[in-house]
Amino acid sequence: MAVIENNTLAYPVxxxxxxxxxxxxxxxxxxxxxxxxxxxxAAVILYPFLSALGLSLFEYTVEMMEPRFIGxxxxxxxxxxxxxxxxxxxxxxYVALTTTGTLVAGLGWALIMNQPFAGRAVLRSLSLLPWxxxxxxxxxxxxxxxxxxxxxxxxxxMELGLIDYPQAWLSTPEGAMLAVVLTKIWLSIxxxxxxxxxxxxxxxxxxxxxxxxxxxxxxxxxxxxxxPHLRPVLMIVVVLGVIGNLQQFDTIYAxxxxxxxxxxxxxxxxxxxxxxxxxxIGFASAVGVLWVAALLPPAFLYLRMLVKGN
Amino acid sequence: MNTFTRLIGTAAVALALxxxxxxxxxxxxxxxxxxxxxxxxxxxxxxxxxxxxEKLTVEPLxxxxxxxxxxxxxxxxxxxxxxIAQLSERWLPTFASLDNLVDLNxxxxxxxxxAAFAPDALAxxxxxxxxxxxxxxxxxxxxxxxxxxxxxxxxxxAPKTVDDFKKALVAVRDKVPNSVPxxxxxxxxxxxxxxxxxxxWVHGGRIIDDAGKVVxxxxxxxxxxxxxxxxxxxxxxxxxIDRPDSRRLLAQGASAFYLDAPQTRTFLRDxxxxxxxxxxNVLPMPTPVLKAGDKPVSVQxxxxxxxxxxxxxxxxxxxxxxxxxYIISDKVQTDLPLKMSALPVTKSARAAVADDAYLKNWSAAxxxxxxxxxxIWSNAADLTNIIGEEVxxxxxxxxxxxxxxxxxQARLTTSMEKAKKSE
Numbered sequence: 001m002a003v004i005e006n007n008t009l010a011y012p013v014x015x016x017x018x019x020x021x022x023x024x025x026x027x028x029x030x031x032x033x034x035x036x037x038x039x040x041x042a043a044v045i046l047y048p049f050l051s052a053l054g055l056s057l058f059e060y061t062v063e064m065m066e067p068r069f070i071g072x073x074x075x076x077x078x079x080x081x082x083x084x085x086x087x088x089x090x091x092x093x094y095v096a097l098t099t100t101g102t103l104v105a106g107l108g109w110a111l112i113m114n115q116p117f118a119g120r121a122v123l124r125s126l127s128l129l130p131w132x133x134x135x136x137x138x139x140x141x142x143x144x145x146x147x148x149x150x151x152x153x154x155x156x157x158m159e160l161g162l163i164d165y166p167q168a169w170l171s172t173p174e175g176a177m178l179a180v181v182l183t184k185i186w187l188s189i190x191x192x193x194x195x196x197x198x199x200x201x202x203x204x205x206x207x208x209x210x211x212x213x214x215x216x217x218x219x220x221x222x223x224x225x226x227x228p229h230l231r232p233v234l235m236i237v238v239v240l241g242v243i244g245n246l247q248q249f250d251t252i253y254a255x256x257x258x259x260x261x262x263x264x265x266x267x268x269x270x271x272x273x274x275x276x277x278x279x280x281i282g283f284a285s286a287v288g289v290l291w292v293a294a295l296l297p298p299a300f301l302y303l304r305m306l307v308k309g310n
Numbered sequence: 311m312n313t314f315t316r317l318i319g320t321a322a323v324a325l326a327l328x329x330x331x332x333x334x335x336x337x338x339x340x341x342x343x344x345x346x347x348x349x350x351x352x353x354x355x356x357x358x359x360x361x362x363x364e365k366l367t368v369e370p371l372x373x374x375x376x377x378x379x380x381x382x383x384x385x386x387x388x389x390x391x392x393x394i395a396q397l398s399e400r401w402l403p404t405f406a407s408l409d410n411l412v413d414l415n416x417x418x419x420x421x422x423x424x425a426a427f428a429p430d431a432l433a434x435x436x437x438x439x440x441x442x443x444x445x446x447x448x449x450x451x452x453x454x455x456x457x458x459x460x461x462x463x464x465x466x467x468a469p470k471t472v473d474d475f476k477k478a479l480v481a482v483r484d485k486v487p488n489s490v491p492x493x494x495x496x497x498x499x500x501x502x503x504x505x506x507x508x509x510x511w512v513h514g515g516r517i518i519d520d521a522g523k524v525v526x527x528x529x530x531x532x533x534x535x536x537x538x539x540x541x542x543x544x545x546x547x548x549x550x551i552d553r554p555d556s557r558r559l560l561a562q563g564a565s566a567f568y569l570d571a572p573q574t575r576t577f578l579r580d581x582x583x584x585x586x587x588x589x590x591n592v593l594p595m596p597t598p599v600l601k602a603g604d605k606p607v608s609v610q611x612x613x614x615x616x617x618x619x620x621x622x623x624x625x626x627x628x629x630x631x632x633x634x635x636y637i638i639s640d641k642v643q644t645d646l647p648l649k650m651s652a653l654p655v656t657k658s659a660r661a662a663v664a665d666d667a668y669l670k671n672w673s674a675a676x677x678x679x680x681x682x683x684x685x686i687w688s689n690a691a692d693l694t695n696i697i698g699e700e701v702x703x704x705x706x707x708x709x710x711x712x713x714x715x716x717x718x719q720a721r722l723t724t725s726m727e728k729a730k731k732s733e
Contacts, residue, residue: 062383062404063407063688148549168549168550171496171550171706173708257497260702260708261702261708276380277691279692
């Protein structure tokens with residue numbers, strides 16, 4: 001105790017010293033480093049978002065030079081607009097199918113890529129190809145696959161004798177939805193696979209070997225060992241998948257334009273159509289605000305997981 | 311040289327280059343023809359010649375036809391409109407309320423414009439007494455056939471009635487493998503509108519009357535849509551066809567008929583890979599009529615040029631107006647429209663090209679064109695979407711023709727509540 005007291009006397013503390021001084025300095029540097037990102041965020045995301053939020057309370061069509069304040073009238077119109085509700089429903093179907101499909105396909109592919117076999121490294125690299133390609137390029141590739149006149153799918157099925165004449169896959173609501181879902185799954189597999197592969201490489205191999213010795217089959221190993229181990233990854237991947245699929249626009253617009261009729265008109269396409277086909281910026285902004293509202297729950301879940309370090 | 315001096319020097323050079331780039335052109339010209347592979351060189355030639363003649367440079371801004379309206383709309387909102395823009399005639403009412411649009415009567419004088427232009431062409435750019443656009447080229451949308459495909463199907467004469475037309479389509483389907491006998495537009499609302507409007511007129515129907523009342527819920531319109539649905543069911547037309555697809559199919563001998571403007575010849579030359587040698591196959595023909603003796607129908611068509619300037623004020627010696635003056639001169643008008651297989655818009659140029667065989671045949675085949683009954687309304691974009699969606703729904707079997715017509719009537723009526731007409 002005496003030693004401590006002596007040391008304190010040897011390094012006298014200034015009466016003006018601020019106990020939080022060092023921490024405050026660190027905070028200031030932290031804020032300074034954050035500034036460029038914050039400015040970019042404010043300019044590119046926050047300002048347009050607040051602008052859209054404001055415009056949702058205005059009538060603003062191509063015929064008007066200045067917007068006219070109408071309060072919540074756009075939202076009242078949305079409530080009775082069957083097309084917007086149909087877009088919500090279509091979005092729900094699209095997000096459910098793409099997220100589930102990518103989860104299953106991504107996990108399956110990761111399990112295969114986790115097995116030792118010759119050429120695994122090359123195949124792993126090739127698996128990233130859909131991720132590398134621009135999404136609109138991918139959409140056009142799939143458009144070519146499904147095209148009714150010169151599509152690869154029709155040629156293949158006719159070669160096998162399964163169909164007599166070319167089918168218009170993109171002209172039926174089910175075919176068009178299937179096409180946009182398959183395209184998005186194909187695009188997302190690399191990302192999901194990478195997450196799962198990282199998780200699988202942390203899996204204790206001895207645990208699996210022990211389970212095998214105890215007579216566990218493939219399904220039992222997957223159900224009782226691999227899936228519980230991947231649970232945190234699964235949670236993150238599902239939430240990220242839902243957010244990404246809710247935001248999807250480019251592949252759908254390039255592949256089907258939201259059609260046939262409105263069969264693949266998800267919320268993003270609906271916003272685009274209202275703004276750039278019907279020239280109603282106010283109404284489009286209101287739909288956009290609801291679209292953001294739909295994104296908030298999964299975004300909140302994701303942030304909560306990040307903050308909790310899950 | 312220290313770092314600071316280097317930085318100052320670099321900034322000065324960058325500034326000089328930047329201001330040089332900003333002053334690179336005397337005027338900007340937004341054009342969809344400039345974005346078309348088949349026509350880009352033709353427009354570039356006009357720009358180059360204008361530069362030589364007037365010592366003024368033009369910055370060309372090419373956007374695809376389908377993206378033009380969106381780009382003008384966005385540029386109007388961000389106050390970055392070009393000096394001159396090319397429009398389809400049916401888009402003008404949508405943009406008529408932009409306050410930067412110049413009334414060209416105030417620049418050139420109404421009398422001078424009326425003396426120079428053919429009345430039908432000038433009328434396309436006139437809205438409620440204001441000359442908001444000058445015509446660039448004109449014509450009509452009518453039916454085109456591929457003679458070679460007709461010959462393969464054993465068809466000697468172009469079908470004159472709807473019944474003959476269906477027989478010809480069946481012959482093509484049965485004798486020309488993997489063909490789409492009639493490349494009817496079944497994709498893209500803008501294209502579907504034209505096909506429906508034409509067949510609706512053929513059957514005696516209207517979509518919207520002159521007073522703005524929606525009148526599509528009629529037996530005649532039902533018959534028209536039922537006829538189109540029948541073509542799909544009998545595999546005489548196909549899904550997933552837009553106008554560019556139709557052009558390619560006809561050019562490649564995989565289709566016998568489709569609807570287009572006279573400039574189709576230029577596209578067909580390009581897409582067939584045969585150039586002018588393909589002209590022998592191009593047959594402009596009257597659109598088949600319901601019964602012998604009926605008048606064939608076609609839709610008025612044209613490209614317009616609009617000028618944007620601060621407060622909508624401009625003078626004839628402004629660079630943009632010198633460009634407009636140049637582009638409607640006989641030198642350009644006796645050349646550019648012909649290269650694009652379309653009719654010139656000035657009286658003198660029309661007189662000069664009166665002997666052009668293709669344009670004569672086209673005019674004779676399509677007769678007096680009717681004004682697009684949807685394109686004259688300020689809410690034309692919304693009307694086009696509604697009609698496109700309902701017709702496509704029926705064509706693809708998602709709803710009956712009867713339900714589609716009823717739904718179209720209800721939706722169009724709601725849309726027309728705030729519409730303004732251009733006259």
